[in-house]
Amino acid sequence: MTMSDRRTQILDAAATLISERGFTSTSVDDVIKGAKLSGKSHFYHYFKSKEELGYEVLNRQFERFAERGLAILREPMIDPLERLNLFIDAVVALQSESGGRRGSPFGNLAAELADAHEGFRVRIEAVFERWASQIRSLLWEARPQLHDDVDAVRLSRFIIAALEGAVLMTRVKRDLSVLEGIAADLKRFIAMHVRDGAAIQLHRNLE
Amino acid sequence: MTMSDRRTQILDAAATLISERGFTSTSVDDVIKGAKLSGKSHFYHYFKSKEELGYEVLNRQFERFAERGLAILREPMIDPLERLNLFIDAVVALQSESGGRRGSPFGNLAAELADAHEGFRVRIEAVFERWASQIRSLLWEARPQLHDDVDAVRLSRFIIAALEGAVLMTRVKRDLSVLEGIAADLKRFIAMHVRDGAAIQLHRNLE
DNA sequence: CGATATTAGGACCGTATGGTCCTATGCGCA
DNA sequence: TGCGCATAGGACCATACGGTCCTAATATCG
Incomplete structure (x- = not known):
């Protein structure tokens, strides 16, 4: 070996x-x-x-997440907003693999060590930043379909916060449907930013 | 003594x-x-x-949170949806008291102990449930102003997840404006559920 | 006063922690 | 053949942990 x-x-x-x-x-x-x-x-x-x-371990977890989750955000043949929905589905799927018990590896470490250990805090911050930047790129790409006043920085943070919070609650309640519900609501929130007339069929899928 | x-x-x-x-x-x-x-x-x-x-400690933290945060949800003289916004402001204010460093006491313990310690997990679950039930009551009260298809259980969970996730990210980034941005977005998400024509002045405040 | 509970302080215990050091055995490769 | 590295395994260390026990001083209150 x-x-x-x-x-x-x-x-x-x-x-x-x-x-x-x-x-x-x-x-x-x-x-x-x-x-x-x-x-x-x-x-x-x-x-x-x-x-x-x-x-x-943190690095490897992020690489795994990048391959199995974030990669979806860059799929070139799919509509960007559709990709965002697929990504959210992927987060749900990754969580359900562990029976909803194990949380996001970043959120866990963040809550445990952000205040206590500066070395970890910095590295977790970098992870979130790389994650957020992928979403920002996607939102930039989807710009023609979005309202003019969409703030990509803010929206990307909101998406991450909602997902991390959802994973946390799912672990506490030991109920995967919590995450599923929040994921669905998050999709609706994103759809709210879509310009009137654009991507109507997408919108209808979520109702 | x-x-x-x-x-x-x-x-x-x-x-x-x-x-x-x-x-x-x-x-x-x-x-x-x-x-x-x-x-x-x-x-x-x-x-x-x-x-x-x-x-x-967990009990006391919840009582403190109930007095200084959740109490706002029950103020009888204020419009329920307005109260919800004030509550979100209160969470931001509570967080900024510690300079954005210390997180939600529940989220912290949840992430640290939910998987490892069943006794804590159950108690934290109860805390979230009491929190969610307060929001559900408020949403029930605001029912006339909301769309018919609003799912109070789901929406209450979404609000809590977004806030917990926001607090977590704020701690990691050491930047209170993260929480402020997410709080503003969360208000917009809630406003999305308001029936057309109802609470128009509220809606306009958020734009 | 005397009785009872709170405060103070330390010794101690078994266990677990992160980490070092040392020795011995295999195993491939020049 | 012999060098060097991966494997194996144990002894050991200082420190820290949660928790117990024991004794003595101090208050409180009848």
């Missing part, structure tokens, strides 16, 4: 544990058990500290 | 620490220092465990 295979194995185990119990409550020993390593030194052979492990 | 004074003192210190660093990262010794107690036994004279302390 190569160096990077082992690292991947450790990162996967850590990602699962962290998304289940949080970063603070996940011990290095837990990760070692999860990744079936022989001992502490084996772990520290691959990562110089638990903190660095956390950073890399 | 009476028994309950001391308890209050401890609860206040614990509330501050927990909202700053989370429950897991707040040790009993930290609370003892914060409340200027003489030692561990002094603390355990008032609370049987750290867990119980956490539960009581």
Whole structure:
């Protein structure tokens, strides 16, 4: 097994544990058990500290999210606003994969560490910014279909906040339909920004 | 100093620490220092465990929120939809008191403990439910001004999710204007549910 | 006064934490 | 053959954790 295979194995185990119990409550020993390593030194052979492990897990979670979620926002053959709806569906789908239990990996870490750990805060901020910028690009692309006064920065933040809040509530209530309902409402909110006459069939789909 | 004074003192210190660093990262010794107690036994004279302390802190945070935030939803002399807007303003104001750093005490605990600690999860769920039910009552009261197809359960959840998500993002970005922008958008979303012709002056205020 | 409860303070315990160090075994590659 | 690296595994460390126990001083109140 190569160096990077082992690292991947450790990162996967850590990602699962962290998304289940949080970063603070996940011990290095837990990760070692999860990744079936022989001992502490084996772990520290691959990562110089638990903190660095956390950073890399965050990066991997974002890359996974970028591939399986954000990528939809860039599909060139689909109408931009339709893509936005598909993206929201994808967030719901990703959440339902874990039975609605595990939350957004970013929201979790954000709530846990934003105030307590500046290193994580900065990295999570960067994640949200990259996410927001993808939505802003899409809104720019959809500009002809949108009202003139649509503020892409604000709208992109609203979409992210609504989704993160929805994921949080879904975890607390252990009920995926919470997320589904909020996702549907969010689509209606976005449709509200569509210029009269544009994308009428889209609008009708949501009613 | 009476028994309950001391308890209050401890609860206040614990509330501050927990909202700053989370429950897991707040040790009993930290609370003892914060409340200027003489030692561990002094603390355990008032609370049987750290867990119980956490539960009581959560209760107090909710009561405080109920007094300073939710109470607005029940003001009898103000138009219900106006009250909803005032409530949203109040959430922004409460957040800005801590310089936008400390998040919603419920959202924090929810993200940290919902998956890991069933006792907290249930209590946080109850908090959200009480919050949602207040909004539902208000929406019921505002029924004549709203479209017939407004789903009060769904809309109340959306409002809470948007606010919780907004508070989370605000903490991560350390920028209160994030919350302000989302709050404004949320008001527009609510206004979207208002029946044509009703509450026109309200609608115009938001533009 | 004496009795009772609160306050104070420290010693202590078992367990877990992140992290270091050391030794020994395999295994591929020059 | 021998060098170097991945694997394995354990001992160990300082610190911190939640929690218990014990004793002594101080108030309160009959």
